[in-house]
Amino acid sequence: MLILGISLVLILIGLYAIITKRNMIKVAVGFALMEYAVNFLFAIIGFHKVPGMKIIPPILMEVKTTANVLSSYSDPVPQALVLTSIVIGLGVTAFMLSLALRIYNRIGSFDLDEIKRLKG
């Protein structure tokens, strides 16, 4: 529950940065924050704590029975998914920063208010 609260707060901080900040770099930082918060939540989901048992990373050292495998290892699926979404987040952040740089080259400002040319 604590984890859920922390990551929701982080998501809201990121959303606040995206909505209120007018600087494009700060918007990109807000996105990175949101992305990491969701990844954090997602990765934590995999660790289901079974009482009296140690949490082991999901690497198969020796073959065990099915029941043993399912109860003692932490779930590998969220970790794989988070790795994928980190890659996606990298692409998004890189593209957003290069777009911001391109806009700066054309207009001379990172401020979203100063480049407002589209309307309607």
Add this chain to the structure above:
Amino acid sequence: MSGMTPIVKVIARTVAGFIFVYGCYIILYGHLSPGGGFAGGAIVAAGLILSRLAFGTSAAQERSTSISSSIFESSGGILFLLVAVLGLVIFAQGAGFFFKNLFPEFGKGGTLVSAGSIPLSNIAIGIKVGAAMLSIFVVLASTKYIFKE
């Protein structure tokens, strides 16, 4: 960019090679230990970026780097796809599928030569990620502030 102070240059010269080799290790052992193509490729790219930051580059070098890294990136992607498609194509008579293991009974479990076509995919991803990270860096770093009032 004209490079940094001699201290940085000396340390970077010593460390960059180790970082590169460590990245290759992470890529090659991806099927046995945590890591793999993406993490290893990122470390390889970090080694390359470190030496570029320390020593600086000319505009011509930047241009050639961006061309070669885009070629490496594409060929990494093609290699990865080739491993997948070979799994579909080689096993004819309907037995093959996308990403089918090419060498099912090859090597010994737990050693470097094992796990079928997973190491091949890891190497392909490592090439692609390393080149992509480098080209992202080059593009962001070589964007000069050309704006004039």
Add this chain to the structure above:
Amino acid sequence: MEILNALINITDKGAGFLHSIPALLIAIPLGAAFLAPILFKLWKRLAEIITGLAVTACLVLAIYLVLFLGNTPIVYTFSGGNWEFIQNLLPLGIVFVVDKLAAFMLLVVSILVFFAYLFGLKYLERFTGLGKYYTLYLLMFTGMIGLVMTGDLFNMFVFMEIAAISSYALVAFGTEPEELEAGFKYMVMGEIASIMILLSIAFIYSSTSTLNLAHLSYAFTQMQTQMASTPGFRAGFYFVLILLMFSFSLKAALVPFHSWLPDAHPSAPAPISALLSGVFIKVLGVYAMVRILYNVYGFSWESSPEVFTALIVLGLASIIAGSLLALNQKDYKRLLAYSSISQVGYIILGFGIGNLFALIGALAHILAHALGKGLLFLTSGSVVYRTGERDLGKLGGGLGKYMPWTSLTYNLGALSVAGIPPFLGFFSKMFIILGAIDLARVWDSDPSKPGWTMIAVAIIAGLFAVVTLGYLLKITNQVFWGKSEEKRTLKESPFIMVFAMVSLVVLLLAGGVAFFFWLKPELLGPAADVLLKGTKYGELVLPGLFGAGG
């Protein structure tokens, strides 16, 4: 050589070939996307050629799928490794599912991608960096195809991101300040939606421990008893549902969330505008939302009327606001973009009404609007190619004399989008309105349900078809008809561009003529049936699981 022989072997096996189409549909455009920048460095035309080959191959495969797909869906599992010991119980590995609905969407996507590629051959000559353009184009195509075929929730997110990130780059491709700004704005909105989808996937995985769509539909049916007993669980369920609907509405640009679309779609080059308005918002927003609401959650009017009411309200708001905003536009492509909002509203309205008539109408409108709005954006490209001008006031009128084919195809396409009888657009809107009337008839026998609201919905939908004609004829009036003051030296666009536009008109006309003979019984009917079956989708995809669970 050996590879070629093996490929022929697969082809000979018939059923085996049909089964491996999903993998080929991903592999071909993805491989071409990686090859394009390398080949572009060798010779510029090679990138165009490889893109053309990939797009044509995908179109042929999609047509093959539509013609030969049986009633059982193709289930394609990527299960490397020896996982047989739980294989029979749980779906391990990523699944592609191609049923009739997916095949229909594949056909729509690949037709429009093919003609936009043909149009772009000439149109894009003045742009630089075409190697990157073709890579992004093919990646966007891959993303849309994968999103349509996938049977896995997280894979859906990944393909959505592949398509979306390519589209952000393509919107900003012209690198004018306006285009860059539109790209940034589009990216901010699109990424908020993507992150919300990822968050809802995290919640869904934490409560069901599965991501397979078929298995999820099973898990959701099992969850009903748990939901009735614990109120907190019920709140979480609806929180995730609302999160998903919000994100997909943002991707589909339904009215409260539409602000990015009129900036983003006109800023892209014309073939990309045609793709974005024609298929992109429908695949990323509408198809994904409808697949999840109908086949995974298994909603129907009986079980959860509030979801369908929400869809109808969103659809009506989009129809009304999109049309009224379009009436006042001064920019050729911007007007068409607002029109897209309104037409997507019709599609959502059809899915919200949710009986057989309306579903057939909504699916037909996906096809009709993809072809029609794609065509209209291509004509805008043709006008821009010759005049370099998008402002309706500055175009000055009288272009019809110089560009007869562009004028003719624009007018016929506008008639189809507005819904005038011989064209496909008429039948789609008619079926949506018929669905509303049919639902009103059903509701009339039940005193607790207000049947007159559905009649009102039908009347509004019919009325705004006329408004559609109004704002589309505004372009006809101000651009193509009338006389210009000064004498101009304009020519018709090159042959390949005219060919793409005329082919789309012919397809619209053929779709209208063949609607009752072929389109409805063979294509739209089975596709609508997939949606009407609801969670039976899960039984078709994973027969073992449902057999064991009872």
